[in-house]
Amino acid sequence: MLNRLWLSFFLVAFAASLWQWLGLGDHEVYSRLVAALFDMSKLSVEIVLLLVGTLTLWLGFLAIAEKAGLVKLLAQLLDPLFRRLMPDVPSGHPALGHITMNFAANVLGLDNAATPIGLKAMHALQSLNPKPDTASNSQILFLVLNTSSLTLLPVTIFMYRAQQGAAEPTAVFLPILLATTASSLAGLLTVAIVQRLKLWDPVLLGFLFIAALAIGGLLTALAGMSASVLAATSTLVGNLLLFGIIIGFLLIAAFRRINVYESFVEGAKQGFQVSVSLLPYLVAMLVAIGVLRASGALDAGLSGIRWLVEAMGLDIRFIDALPTAFMKPFSGSGARAMLIETMHNFGVDSFPALLAATMQGSTETTFYVLAVYFGSVGIRRVRHAVGCALAADLTGIITAIAVCYWFFG
Numbered sequence: 001m002l003n004r005l006w007l008s009f010f011l012v013a014f015a016a017s018l019w020q021w022l023g024l025g026d027h028e029v030y031s032r033l034v035a036a037l038f039d040m041s042k043l044s045v046e047i048v049l050l051l052v053g054t055l056t057l058w059l060g061f062l063a064i065a066e067k068a069g070l071v072k073l074l075a076q077l078l079d080p081l082f083r084r085l086m087p088d089v090p091s092g093h094p095a096l097g098h099i100t101m102n103f104a105a106n107v108l109g110l111d112n113a114a115t116p117i118g119l120k121a122m123h124a125l126q127s128l129n130p131k132p133d134t135a136s137n138s139q140i141l142f143l144v145l146n147t148s149s150l151t152l153l154p155v156t157i158f159m160y161r162a163q164q165g166a167a168e169p170t171a172v173f174l175p176i177l178l179a180t181t182a183s184s185l186a187g188l189l190t191v192a193i194v195q196r197l198k199l200w201d202p203v204l205l206g207f208l209f210i211a212a213l214a215i216g217g218l219l220t221a222l223a224g225m226s227a228s229v230l231a232a233t234s235t236l237v238g239n240l241l242l243f244g245i246i247i248g249f250l251l252i253a254a255f256r257r258i259n260v261y262e263s264f265v266e267g268a269k270q271g272f273q274v275s276v277s278l279l280p281y282l283v284a285m286l287v288a289i290g291v292l293r294a295s296g297a298l299d300a301g302l303s304g305i306r307w308l309v310e311a312m313g314l315d316i317r318f319i320d321a322l323p324t325a326f327m328k329p330f331s332g333s334g335a336r337a338m339l340i341e342t343m344h345n346f347g348v349d350s351f352p353a354l355l356a357a358t359m360q361g362s363t364e365t366t367f368y369v370l371a372v373y374f375g376s377v378g379i380r381r382v383r384h385a386v387g388c389a390l391a392a393d394l395t396g397i398i399t400a401i402a403v404c405y406w407f408f409g
Contacts, residue, residue: 005386009288013295020296029295036290044282048275056271058116061249062098063267064260068253071097081207085197086138088128095124099142106150116271118146119376126377134381135374141191143373143385147366148187148392150180154361160339161357164348171349172357175403179362183396190388281375285367289330298326315409318401320352325359325397329366329390336360354408358400363393 013033020029065071074097082089082096089095098121106114121142129136135143154176162169192199199205253260292298306319321342328335342356366389374382 003380006284006288009292012297013291016295016297016300032294033291036294037287040286040290041283044279044286048279048282052272052275054271055116055119055275056268059120059271060264060266060268061246062101062117062120064253064258064263065101065249066094066267067258067263068249068256070249070252071101073097074100080203084201084204085141088136089125089138090128093124093128095121095128095138098124102142103145103150106146114146115372118142118373122373122377126379129377131381132377133379135379135383135385137195139374139379140383140385140388141188141195143370144187144191144388144392145184146373147364147369147389148180148184148396150184157357157361160336160343160360161348164340164343164353166348168349172354172361175354175358175400175407176361178403179358179396179400182399183362183392186395187388187392190391191384194384194388277376281371282368285371289367292330293327298323302326315405317351318355318404320346321355321359324356325363325400328360328363329393330368335365351404351408355400355404358404359397362396362400366390366393 017029017033020026062071071094072092076092078096078100079091082099083091086096098117102114102118102121122139125136125139125142126132129139154173157172157176158169161172189199191197250260253263302319302322305322306316309316309319324335324338324342327338339353339356339360343353346352366386370382370385370389374385
């Protein structure tokens, strides 16, 4: 699947560039394509350099948590749930603790913490994989849930809106929450159907009920807050919880007479090795995305959608936000640029800008996550991972459009 997808990016880019050159007389198109090849290669190296520090930091703290027995404890607490969602993972396996911590970081919008923890989880799952070059069912479920953007506190989106002068930076909080919930459920259901998981199991239904109660309680608690208080609360809770987790790791490890410094250094040594191993996969994916964008294929697709929607007599305001949605599965920085550009061109509180912010907060950089997570363990055959992840993305985009017309239309 990944092989065909990667090849199709180049073929579509080539076909689009031929049209730009022969049909439209654009003689600079191939200069842009070649420039995109080198620019994306350079960007890949920059991303890996940034990851080195982050991975080194968090893998060090994770090593402390492992030696303190905290990862094992988390695995035991969620063992009943994951035994049903991931039947090929043994009861109490450390991978379950890493998966739990990764989901918690994603929910709080702590991307810098979620990525290294997620890579640790993927390596743990790989140790159980009977076919090292082929994604297992558990690895696919884990990746799809990551790409579905499990986020309850999208602090970065609030920051972008505040920087652009939004009257209410957190106005998109509830729309993002609803859209990301829909995308996560779609990802879970799609994988469950393909893998034939029994979602009607009483234990699974119990966990889903508890999650629904927690989300409902959170919404009730936040509903009465003003926009400024909500933004401050989101930032405080996220950062306090993150640093609190670190202090908790250190105190519990020290109480159990574990040398925290040596444990940190031992785990941190893995950061550089893991980061360097990601470079070939990032270069491959980002270069393909770069030439697709430089060829004008994405712009052509957007024009086609606009024509179709106008022909159907429907409201076309949402189309101006679609560049963010189209770019997000491929590039987080590209989608961020699209979001800021939309805010600048249409106004930060315009409908397209509000919708673009909701899409940015409720979808994930699917192909980046796929390249990083699977690339870190050398997986080449991804099976149904891409299809299920894109189904979650599509659900999130459609829900974001519907919810924004409801809230802001």
